[in-house]
Amino acid sequence: MMAPKGLAGVVVEDTILSRVDGVKGELTYLGYNVDELVSCSFEEIIHLFLYGSLPTRGQLEELNAKLVAARTIPESVQNYVAQAPADHPMATLRSGISMLSGYLTDPEDLSDASLKDDAIALISKTATVAAAIARVRAGKPLVTPREDLSHAANFLYMCNGEVPEDIVTDTMNLALILHADHSFNASTFTARVVASTQSDMVSAICAAVGSLKGPLHGGANTAVMKTLMEIGELDNVESWLDTALTEKRKIMGFGHRVYRVFDPRARHLKAMSEEWGKRVGNVKWFEMSARLEQLMLDKKNINPNVDFYSASTYYAMGIDPDMYTPIFAVSRVLGWSAHVVEQLSDNRIFRPKANYVGGEGKKLVAIEDR
16 A cells, blocks of 8 residues: 655654654654743753753763864865855755765764764754855855854854844744754655665765755745745735735745644744844734734634744844755754664664556667657
């Protein structure tokens, strides 16, 4: 019997890392409802995913020391980012991460300890590469990472060249936590398939970045902001939506393959979007988003997903919409790397079957007679 298209609802493997309950609208990380974890630092969530528990203060200090030590990226990667063609930022990020392979201690060592060391290095360096991309796209010089800032604060510092205010750091920290993992989504499954061949961590992460780049996955948050900019004003929301629905356009940021209720991550980001709108004195983008949310519920009975309110939140923070998906990767690299570790702890290569429908019995005709 053939599986549903897109493997919808098909269980392919066990995981302890995260569970998505689409009926209750709950996201669980290693036994914790994500609502319990939003007050943590992203570093604490890194320890949870890689080592299976929230850290003691000593464990957190040890992990943070490793993350800080890994923040710098090789000059060759810096030069590549600075000279990369004006391509999609995720394409630049994918290539930049690939170049890191030769600078890890031993990427071919697939032992648990080595994989976790690689994961820590890639989590740290992915933020640096992404920030470098943001600087180059803004026509500004790269910023050297600092050792005295948290992961979220240092990422923002490298993007903007200024130490962020606490509210800015807290918002980014929250976004990193909420985007860290989401069960067997497309990019995570991609990483696990690559890992199942016993390829290295960098190869698996690069493949995952390629998957996240797609507009039906991580690229949706950028599309949401472009939609809001196309609508323009609050009074235009309903007429725009009616036209879009009539034309059968996909409304980005709505619906989810698993959730049948409000995405729990979107609840936190909705509150943050409103707070940021008030903070910068421009609630238009939040109000447009809230209006579109209500109309989509009324007209189509579809709720927003995590991409929807992250768009207006990031925009109020002054982040270029083209950088939204790389920020997603800065967070999700934790989930990807933890899944690679888990996959290789009890591995069997993925090898599904295909239902061949290409015909048979054809006879070769000489090229002169075709």
